[in-house]
Amino acid sequence: MIRVLLADDEHLVRGAIATLLGLEPDIEVVAEVARGDLVAEAVREHRPDVIVLDIEMPGMDGLSVAETLPGHAVLVLTSFGRPGYLRRALAAGVRGFIPKDTPADELAKAIRKVWSGGRYLDPEMAASAMMAGESPLTERERGSLELAAQGASVAEIAASLHLTQGTVRNYLSSAITKLGATNRITAIRLAQQKGWL
Incomplete structure (x- = not known):
């Protein structure tokens, strides 16, 4: 069996x-x-x-x-x-x-x-x-976006990932650019639709 x-x-x-x-x-x-x-x-x-x-x-x-x-x-x-x-x-x-x-x-x-x-x-x-195709996001960009999708602030994301707030902003900005989005919310939606989050 x-x-x-x-x-x-x-x-x-x-x-x-x-x-x-x-x-x-x-x-x-x-x-x-x-x-x-x-x-x-x-x-x-x-x-x-x-x-x-x-x-x-x-x-x-x-x-x-x-x-x-x-x-x-x-x-x-x-x-x-x-x-x-x-x-x-x-x-x-x-x-x-x-x-x-x-x-x-x-x-x-x-x-x-x-x-x-x-x-x-x-x-x-x-x-x-x-x-x-492959996800254009790095692991850090994906992790930052995932936490943002859960409603975490930049400060909360930074604390969770043990990064500075400036580094988190850079990861989020990079993810937004790579996904061709205009803001964090649109980037999250696009990444979720593709199954990258």
Whole structure:
């Protein structure tokens, strides 16, 4: 049996996926969690073969969770097929990336492929990611924008990243320029649309 852990904050969706996967003769859902920050504990407790993650979850987003699970077979199941998300997922070692509107038999096929050590990427999402290109943002620019998107002031961003306020302003200004935006809010929106935040 392929032991699966499901992490999705939408209870109805998670329950439906668990029920559908339960119909497969070789797949068993051994744990379900509704928050990203509960995944690590569930992995330790249940030892799943495959971890299926949503991206948008409270506590910790699915991509951040994936980055903490090196060596595990992770498949991202999402309604957010932004190109930057796919690139970030692959960089984190995720083996599968598919949309939530995938038919149940295709999801089961993806789980089997990921479990066997292969990769399973939705072709449309992969093509979009290739066409969108790499994020032009450095890690510091992205981090500064992420904190700004959460409503942090320049002083709060500086304290969080252990930088001077002038350095933070430079990172934000550089990000705004690279994204072709006119201000911080527009830069955040553009980066989020591409999945770079």
